Amino acid sequence: MPTTLRTSTDLSTVATRIWTPKRVLITRAAAGLEHTGEIIRRCEAAGVTDIQLLPGDRLTGLRGESERQTYALAKSSLAVVAAPPSALKPQPIPPSADWRIDLARGCPAHCQYCYLAGSLGGPPITRVYANLDDVLAGIGTHAGRGSVTSGTVERGHEGTTFELSCYTDPLGIEHLTGSLSAAINRAGRGEYGDRVQLRFTTKFDDVAGLLDLPHGRRTRARFSVNAAEVANRFEGGTARMPARLAALRAMAEAGYRVGLTIAPIMPVPGWQEAYGELLDDAAAAVAGVDDLDLTVELITHRFTPASRDVLLQWYPGTRLEMDPDQRAEKRSKFGGVKYVYPREAMTGMRQFFDTELARRLPAARILYWT
Ligand code: SF4
Known part of the structure; x- marks a missing residue:
């Protein structure tokens, strides 16, 4: 995956x-949509020269001669598509938020534990949704509804929450799409009322384009972090x-509003120190910040x-x-199996984070442990 590595003395505004x-690749259904024009403009500005209009809605040319080639082809491609109706209906997404809104599906990074593996089928291409108005309409229709934060004692003050990073890293592709800033703008200006909060989490750092948006404190930007x-x-x-x-x-x-998504926590050798x-x-990163609202998800x-x-x-x-x-087996209510750490390891790690967060980062509010 080609990336640009920059160095700067001011990492707060220059992405690394x-x-x-x-x-x-732009599908036929996406070609005529207004947001596609914005995506093309951004891709050209980013230096992409190979922008193809496909004759239909099927993404072609994604398979290489080996799994390795298919992976490399997919991870170096961005597809611009129209979200199908099935992807437009907000779904509950506990324990993070009341509802999930998908700006895109797929992510260009290469995390070896990626939580998208196994939940998105086929080659791991990033598909950005160009029918942005349809995608964001779910925020309006579902504001005031939900059971994860809306109306709850612990998190009711967050209002109705919408998770934007369930199936993508929205900041990692924001310079190419503009979808995240559009959502932040609309929520910040009050288009969905004053009781909604957007949430996203990211492993990228290109925030310069978000800093001056009229966000109205209606978006929580979480950074996914881990032991080095x-x-x-x-x-x-x-x-x-x-x-x-x-x-x-x-x-x-x-x-x-900001947050730390500490994930995935692993009891590697020396994990307490790390x-x-x-x-x-x-x-140290949040020391002295005025009006800090910091959450932690574990x-x-x-x-x-x-x-x-x-x-x-x-x-x-x-x-x-x-x-x-x-590992220990954990069964979902639909019968699916997840492998988690055994109870003793889980208890030890949970106690560590409860104690050390209170001691080292008392400003942070823990939202959940899982
Ligand atoms: S940043 Fe997140 S979505 Fe992207 S590859 Fe890593 S784990 Fe997967």
Whole structure:
């Protein structure tokens, strides 16, 4: 995946990791849509020269001669499509938010534990939805409804929450799409009332285009962070940890509500020290910010049989532990299996984060542990 690596003394406004697709594919259904024009303009400005209008709505040319080639082709391509009606209806997304709104599906980064593996079928291309008005309409129709934050004692003050990063990293593609800023703008200007809150999480740092938006504190920008050893080893194509924390600070200083998504937590050797350092770095990043509203979400590593199969195809040499024998089985209410850490390990990690967050980062409010 070609990326631009820049260095700067001011990481708060200059991104360190920018994805540039090798090619952009536009389906027929997307071609005539207004937002597609904005996406083409942004892609051209980013230096993309291979922009193809497809004759139909099927994405073609995604398969290479091997799984490896297919992966590389897909991860270096951006598809501009019209979201089908089935993708437009907001779905509940506990424990993060009342509803899920998908601006895109897929992500250009290369995390070896990617939570999208196994839930999105086919080659891992990023599909951005060009019928943006239809996608965002769900915010208007579902404001005031929901059971994760709306009307609850613990999180009712957040209003009706809409998660924008369930199936993508919206900041990682924002310079090419403008979809995230459009959503932030509309919510911030009160288009959906004053009781909605957008949420997204990211492993990228290109926040410069978001800082001056009229966000009205109706968006919470969370940064997905991890112990440096885990991030450096397993999170290819993403911004490094100091850059993510600098971006978190920049967003908090711009008045956004912010958050840390600490995920996926892994009990790697020396994990207490490693995660302790992460919490100290996060505390330093938000020190002295006025009106700081900081949340923390704590998510331990897990995998399913399907995600394990896909990840082992994508990253055959991975050193990521995905051994069912070392895990406990957790069954969903629909009968699906997830492999999580055994109870004792989970309890130890949870106690650590409860204690150390209170001690090292007391400004943070824990939303959930899973
Ligand atoms: S940034 Fe998130 S969505 Fe993208 S590859 Fe990594 S885990 Fe997957």
